Amino acid sequence: MSSEDVLNPKQMPHDPEKATLEGRNKFLAFWFFLGGETVLFASLFGTYLALNGSTQGENTPEHLFGLELVFIMTMLLLTSSLTSVYAMYHMKNHNFQKMQLWLGITVVLGLGFLGMEIYEFYHYIHHYEFTFRSSAFGSAFYTLVGFHGGHVLFGLSWIVTLMIRNQKRGLNLYNAPKFYIASLYWHFIDVVWVFIFTVVYLMGKVG
Amino acid sequence: MADNTHSKPVHQREFEKKQHREEMKQQVLTFALMILFTLIAFGMVIMEINSYFVIPTLIILAVVQVAFQLYYFMHMKxxxxxxxxxxxxxxxxxxxxxxxxxxxxxxx
CATH class of the missing domain: 1.20.5 (Single alpha-helices involved in coiled-coils or other helix-helix interfaces)
Structure with a gap:
């Protein structure tokens, strides 16, 4: 890619993420992948729903979960979804610096979420001795929520890598699809979290 | 794709910017609704409403929220x-x- 390909408002295709064949292929293939991810998470949700009654001792969903922490985590992730929408808004208007800024805010919110999840797991393990091996409920819980946490970690690394790699390049038709797809992944993480806070935490509290 | 990247008239650019602003407005509204649904969901559980009513409602709220995310935030619309x-x-x-x-x- 030569410097001529750097976008400026005077010479820009309408949707930079889909202006090239490579970009369109990435876009379609990524949605294909998201369809597969849906099925992957469904199998983890199915396992959790089937096993969440198989508890050991006092460590039941109702006893363990605290809604305050989950509420803050939900707000952080939901807000980070909006900030990545802002990033894509600035990408479509070809404002690279503002896009980087909003992606940076997204990363900070995502890190806050991840930190709180690590704290949550630490708390369960040390104060309740509730581990992956304590019961079928424990295994199902840590697998499902931990897998989502792993996705958050991967998404954060992905966005940070893109931001650093393209810092000096600016926006062009080669990297616009990459940013767009990373933001789709980030939204999908939020989609999964909506079901986790509903099915695991809220329904766990209702009993 | 070459024609795509040539300079285009100012009014075209302005039109596209306006379109993006309109879409952004919808997305902010979507975000407000998603926050509202989340508050309702947590509120129902904290107030300990009858679970036969709460669980289906929670699931419906989650599905609607996810549809908003897919159609507006992820542009499926x-x-x-x-x-x-x-x-x-x-x-x-x-x-x-x-x-x-x-x-x-x-x-x-």
């Missing part, structure tokens, strides 16, 4: 997303079957 919709609905259908299967196998 825009043109050129037919294949995307096919893949996501296909994925959702298999996902539903998977959950039904897992849950019913363990029950029996």
């Amino acid at each position: 825009n043109k050129g997303h037919d294949m995307v919709a096919m893949m996501m609905y296909g994925g959702a259908a298999v996902a539903g079957l998977t959950i039904i299967t897992f849950v019913s196998i363990v029950w029996w």
Whole structure:
């Protein structure tokens, strides 16, 4: 890619993420992948729903979960979804610096979420001795929520890598699809979290 | 793709910017609704409403919130997303079957 390909408002295709064949292929293939991810998470949700009654001792969903922490985590992730929408808004208007800024805010919110999840797991393990091996409920819980946490970690690394790699390049038709797809992944993480806070935490509290 | 990247008239640029602003407005509204749904969901559980009513309502709220996320934040409402919709609905259908299967196998 030569410097001529750097976008400026005077010479820009309408949707930079889909202006090239490579970009369109990435876009379609990524949605294909998201369809597969849906099925992957469904199998983890199915396992959790089937096993969440198989508890050991006092460590039941109702006893363990605290809604305050989950509420803050939900707000952080939901807000980070909006900030990545802002990033894509600035990408479509070809404002690279503002896009980087909003992606940076997204990363900070995502890190806050991840930190709180690590704290949550630490708390369960040390104060309740509730581990992956304590019961079928424990295994199902840590697998499902931990897998989502792993996705958050991967998404954060992905966005940070893109931001650093393209810092000096600016926006062009080669990297616009990459940013767009990373933001789709980030939204999908939020989609999964909506079901986790509903099915695991809220329904766990209702009993 | 070469013609695409040539300079285009100012009014065209202005029009596109305006379109993006309109879309952004919708997205902020979507975000407000998603926050509202989340508050309702947490509120119902904290107030300990009858669980026969709460659980279906929680699931409906989650599904609506996810639809907002997919259609507005991830742009599935825009043109050129037919294949995307096919893949996501296909994925959702298999996902539903998977959950039904897992849950019913363990029950029996």
